[in-house]
Amino acid sequence: MSEEQIKSLEADFDARIARDEKIEPKDWMPEKYRKTHIRQISQHAHSEIVGMLPEGNWITRAPSLRRKVALLAKVQDEAGHGLYLYSACETLGVSRDELYEQLHSGKAKYSSIFNYPTLTWADMGAIGWLVDGAAIINQVPLCSTSFGPYARAMVRVCKEESFHQRQGFEIMYKLCNGTPEQKEMAQDALNRWWWPSLMMLGPTDAESVHTEQSMKWKLKRKTNDELRQQFIDQTVPQADILGLKIPDTDLKWNEETGHYNFGEIQWDEFWQVVKGHGPCNKERLNARKGAWEKGAWVRDAAMAYAEKQSNKKIEKVV
Amino acid sequence: MKNENLYNYILGIADNNLILGQRLGELCGHGPSLETDIACTNISLDLLGQVRSYYQYASKLKGDNVTEDSIAFLRKEKEYVNVLLVEQPNTDFAYTIVRQFLFDIYNNLFLEELQKSHDITLVAIAKKSIKEVSYHRRFSSDWVKRLGDGTKESNLKVQEAVDNLWTYTDELFHLTDADKAMVKEGIGVDVTVLKSKYYKIVNTLLTEANIVIPDSKWFQKGGKEGIHTEHMGYLLNDMQFMQRTYPNMEW
Ligand SMILES: [Fe+2]
Ligand SMILES: [Fe+2]
Ligand SMILES: [Fe+2]
Numbered sequence: 001m002s003e004e005q006i007k008s009l010e011a012d013f014d015a016r017i018a019r020d021e022k023i024e025p026k027d028w029m030p031e032k033y034r035k036t037h038i039r040q041i042s043q044h045a046h047s048e049i050v051g052m053l054p055e056g057n058w059i060t061r062a063p064s065l066r067r068k069v070a071l072l073a074k075v076q077d078e079a080g081h082g083l084y085l086y087s088a089c090e091t092l093g094v095s096r097d098e099l100y101e102q103l104h105s106g107k108a109k110y111s112s113i114f115n116y117p118t119l120t121w122a123d124m125g126a127i128g129w130l131v132d133g134a135a136i137i138n139q140v141p142l143c144s145t146s147f148g149p150y151a152r153a154m155v156r157v158c159k160e161e162s163f164h165q166r167q168g169f170e171i172m173y174k175l176c177n178g179t180p181e182q183k184e185m186a187q188d189a190l191n192r193w194w195w196p197s198l199m200m201l202g203p204t205d206a207e208s209v210h211t212e213q214s215m216k217w218k219l220k221r222k223t224n225d226e227l228r229q230q231f232i233d234q235t236v237p238q239a240d241i242l243g244l245k246i247p248d249t250d251l252k253w254n255e256e257t258g259h260y261n262f263g264e265i266q267w268d269e270f271w272q273v274v275k276g277h278g279p280c281n282k283e284r285l286n287a288r289k290g291a292w293e294k295g296a297w298v299r300d301a302a303m304a305y306a307e308k309q310s311n312k313k314i315e316k317v318v
Numbered sequence: 319m320k321n322e323n324l325y326n327y328i329l330g331i332a333d334n335n336l337i338l339g340q341r342l343g344e345l346c347g348h349g350p351s352l353e354t355d356i357a358c359t360n361i362s363l364d365l366l367g368q369v370r371s372y373y374q375y376a377s378k379l380k381g382d383n384v385t386e387d388s389i390a391f392l393r394k395e396k397e398y399v400n401v402l403l404v405e406q407p408n409t410d411f412a413y414t415i416v417r418q419f420l421f422d423i424y425n426n427l428f429l430e431e432l433q434k435s436h437d438i439t440l441v442a443i444a445k446k447s448i449k450e451v452s453y454h455r456r457f458s459s460d461w462v463k464r465l466g467d468g469t470k471e472s473n474l475k476v477q478e479a480v481d482n483l484w485t486y487t488d489e490l491f492h493l494t495d496a497d498k499a500m501v502k503e504g505i506g507v508d509v510t511v512l513k514s515k516y517y518k519i520v521n522t523l524l525t526e527a528n529i530v531i532p533d534s535k536w537f538q539k540g541g542k543e544g545i546h547t548e549h550m551g552y553l554l555n556d557m558q559f560m561q562r563t564y565p566n567m568e569w
Contacts, residue, residue, distance in 0.1 A: 061556055065373070065387055065390050079352055083356070179564075295354075301465050301468025
């Protein structure tokens, strides 16, 4: 293809996105678009499945049958999200095995929030309330992103995430209306999860590398800082309902801006975790790698069996 | 209590589901593939859903302050009456699948009969459960075939799991005193009658999967009388952790 032809294809492509048309896997797309989407969607998929681990940690210890069932169902939803997202990613010409390989080798990233430990039952509440809450803020705009399979996956995912968020809030609510010990457990969880949740919305705009291109492709509609502000404005009144104190002495309603002012985020901690040195990075990655390696013989057997079965069918035909 | 036998009979059914559901819950997030992970979690969810129906019924019979959760979480090890099979650990995926298979075949046969009970609540629970359990049976049977007839390695692993879990199968067909009393009243299932059918189905499928049927005649028992294997204490330790550490609270 001549440079001119490519230019004209690119112009058409940009115009389609500007008109809010969906790009489908078989459509022509710039290589950079494909690569960026593989990176972002797979990162999202990895976050879903690594995200199963911190909450999975409490399934066997859930305090009631109702909670156990709800937690199992939630973690299973996350597996389902991983599945849709890997499938969306595969339409761009990359296999799930390759994507796993990137996760296991540390080449691909996943959301840093899952590198924090879940220490008490209240963490199940805090994660649902804050982490799923922040995820929704990140993801709702993606329901109308330009790449069709991703947008459709996100519609489904967002519905379930808002259910998770309500469930998390409800766990917190119960604790906050329980014994002093339960309320203290809830406060402790908020203290530990608040700042990492704010960091989850990504580095501050000045440090964010991909924003401009992502805006054009509708992978992003608002900047990280705008999303963070939205999250804070939405969450502070919820903490008030719970009677919990947000661990930020600078947090204050600003009449002029109509937003909350908040304290400085410890970005050093964020980068430390992103670079692989958070409290549970090793545990999370080892758990994923371990499951994959221990499951190799199972996957091999399933493949061998399927092959034998299809050979049997062929033999029958001839 | 007037319905002591019925109460104990219900626990005899539901404790199996609880303990197996708990075991499967340990695997969530650690399966060999996303698809198997989701499927095992599904089975766990079904079993625990059934447990809730049974325990809610049992708690009504018991009255006082008994709830589904006090039954699930606040008994001593000796008061759990599940079969030894379901408390066996997730040694590897072969053990998980074979344990499931050996239980599902039984459970399916059992629920077919329970649908004929004179107790309408049990009939209702059985009718709802059997739809789920027939799916479990299909899932575990398919995987036994897949692994048994997959690779040399997978065949050996399934064979090992069958060899080691076989000893826990006979107990499925024992009758406790509560069972006997309930059979007499037309409420309970006479599981002794299911035994030959069970082994016929299991043996046929294992043979199809290239697995040698163990010829051992030595079987373990005790779970139904509250005498468990060493694994049980650790399982309960985890499961009861919150209720024991923070007594008398609601969650
Ligand atoms: Fe999710
Ligand atoms: Fe998500
Ligand atoms: Fe979620």
